[in-house]
């Protein structure tokens with residue numbers, strides 16, 4: 001049985017040109033438009049954000065991890081965070097911690113650095129530990145009982161991040177993204193990480209990826225892969241006896257055209273990919289189990305050495321290019 005982690009990065013991006021380099025105007029009081037778009041995926045044809053995702057997940061009997069970014073709440077209002085936590089938990093899905101340090105220049109909390117930097121790895125170990133502690137406190141105040149896992153915004157973690165995660169009593173991290181190694185992700189390992197591995201007292205769950213053409217890899221993000229590429233990667237991982245396969249998407253991944261003064265549009269291609277994925281996982285419940293970090297006993301995670309890199313089939317990748325071009329116009 002392959003454990004599939006459907007992970008949804010759930011975060012708010014303000015409509016403000018030049019942000020975060022240019023701070024928000026003190027006159028900006030409401031974030032209603034951004035909240036409607038980023039969390040609820042509001043469109044003229046209905047909501048395609050969390051309410052839609054969660055309804056589909058529950059319809060198919062699936063579980064997802066919502067990596068929820070709480071720093072925004074210090075500026076936009078704690079009740080928005082509590083609403084999102086409630087929506088997720090009330091429907092049997094889990095909340096884990098995500099942090100975008102872009103918010104630091106907007107919030108006033110003496111326990112964390114006062115200036116924004118794009119990546120958490122740009123802070124010292126002590127600062128990172130304080131940031132994660134603040135995130136845990138915020139989510140707990142919003143109704144999450146216990147946190148188990150962390151993902152850095154933009155995958156921007158380093159080894160100190162993992163130490164800071166451990167210091168805060170969390171057992172899992174899922175910031176390693178092979179396709180973003182370098183400027184964004186700085187978790188250095190000698191060879192590509194394909195399966196969970198224990199570093200710095202934390203189990204790192206790498207975001208899965210596959211080779212889509214020679215010398216090029218693609219991470220398992222809903223919007224980045226065709227439905228066929230995702231299915232093939234999942235089946236190949238299952239055949240190879242992998243322990244886990246981590247898929248990433250965003251709270252707003254099923255809508256497009258988010259901007260001030262107008263409603264977003266449904267992203268029909270990504271909605272169809274999401275629905276296909278849910279149906280596929282449900283139809284193959286004998287091979288795949290959608291798993292939650294809160295239900296995982298670290299003691300049962302095997303160290304799988306040297307599994308093979310997954311590869312897409314050329315005709316599936318070509319089809320993705322066609323879909324993507326078509327989606328730009330319709």
Ligand SMILES: [Zn+2]
Nearest residue numbers: 009011153154
């Ligand atoms: Zn994020």
